[in-house]
Amino acid sequence: MTAVEVVLRAVGVLAAFLVLPLLVGQAEHKVMAHMQGRLGPMYAGGFHGWAQLVADGVKFVQKEDITPAAADRRVFRFAPAVALVPYLVALAVIPLSPSVVAADVPASAVFVLAVTAVGILGTLMAGWASANKYSLLGGMRAAAQLLSYELPMVLAVASVCLAAGSLSLGGIADAWRPAWLLWQLPGAVVFLVAAVAELQRPPFDMPVADSEIVFGAYTEYTGLRFAFFLLAEYAGIVVMSLLFAVLYLGGWHGLFSDQLGWLWTMLKGLVVAVVVIWLRVAWPRLREDQLQRLAWLVLVPLALAQLAITGVWVVVTS
């Protein structure tokens, strides 16, 4: 790989990183609006308010960047980057098709899980450094949520890796068969729920909980740094949706997958993103204890059962 190619791939990933979250955000505006029987933003940009998020970005840039006097300044200012960059790194290794992938690394499934887990560290840093009790509460809730939901997520992915006999996302998608839709369904459900929880999206948005603890760890953030946290959330949706599409929906498998494989992955990812948005509209926020109950009494046993089934199946068939 030449230096020019490396730069081109990096720019491509950066462009995807800047465009796809906006796409998901706009989809959220519109899907949420129509699920609630209204129209959503309609003015910015002309056609159905397509430029609303760009306009929001311009607004965020104009806002004053405030750091509280009592805050741990360096950690406070560094936290949005910690929240945002991991998803950029994760996006680089997710294959859209066997050829369309920025960095084809071995054991990329493990790599993606490890990197996305860093993202919540940004929330934790923000909550700890803000010198604000609401932020601290939000940060601690985020930490508890990370601990609880990382486990079922890893177990669910482990089941798929075991079934495919590969730790690489490309290898998993290659080994994927339509029967997996049924066979790996419990693991897929566990993964989806855990992914939504890890992104701190409703119904698992207790760390943010805009009506109980103001805005959780982001309470003290203004302007562009706040926008980075929001962008991190939507980039997280993109990463998790694409990951779900590659792991459970077969990625580029579909008609004309040799030419249009990347499109299939994107379409499947978009469907998953819409489902994530759908969950936000349909369900109310869980209580903190319900969150932990669901993680430890439902998701972890379910993921372990899935892992056992997969293990038995692999041993029997091999």
Add this chain to the structure above:
Amino acid sequence: MSSPARKSGGTGIPGILKGLATTARTLATPSHTAEYPDVAPSLPPRSRGVIALLEENCTSCMLCARECPDWCIYIDSHKETIPAATPGGRERQRNVLDRFAIDFSLCMYCGICIEVCPFDALHWSPEFEYSELDIRDLLHEKDRLGQWMPTVPPPPALDEHSAEPAEVAASQKPARGGSRLVPRERPARVRPARVGDESPSGATGATPREAAAAEAQATPPTPDEAGGDQA
């Protein structure tokens, strides 16, 4: 937690799925947003927007200002004397409205002023877009209130078998002079002078009633009548 009141089994999964189905159904149906600034809403004619003043009807009787719970109606008026129309007639006085203002920053749109107005000078107009950037501009003087008058919808039609409005009935009645029944010539109602009456009432120009009153004062009542009054 398994209280008897709880439905749909302990898991609650049916409820969760029902929520998803509801939102999906709403997504599939066209949204019913009223695009207000772009599309004017179709309001029923009796909707309450702003209060219009028909200045010609106002007699500045102050009933509206007195009944207003917010005291947001300001009325100033003065009296003018109208000279007698016929020679020897009486001069008349009438109220002339100087100022009629409603402060819509205070008004709570109870509509009491409109209901109490005895002369139909106040009306509800369905116009509702009169917000201002400055709260002081919400004080509408009488010219502004009069400008709302063309927006007032006509009153609803009468019931089929109802009596005609009094104004219409009066206007359709034949004029008094034009009737075929010409009133008979009657003698002037002048009371005949009594025997021994010093002051002939007809000569002084006083009306018969006044003359009778003067007569009653002049003659003291009889003892029988006085007793009857006391009882």
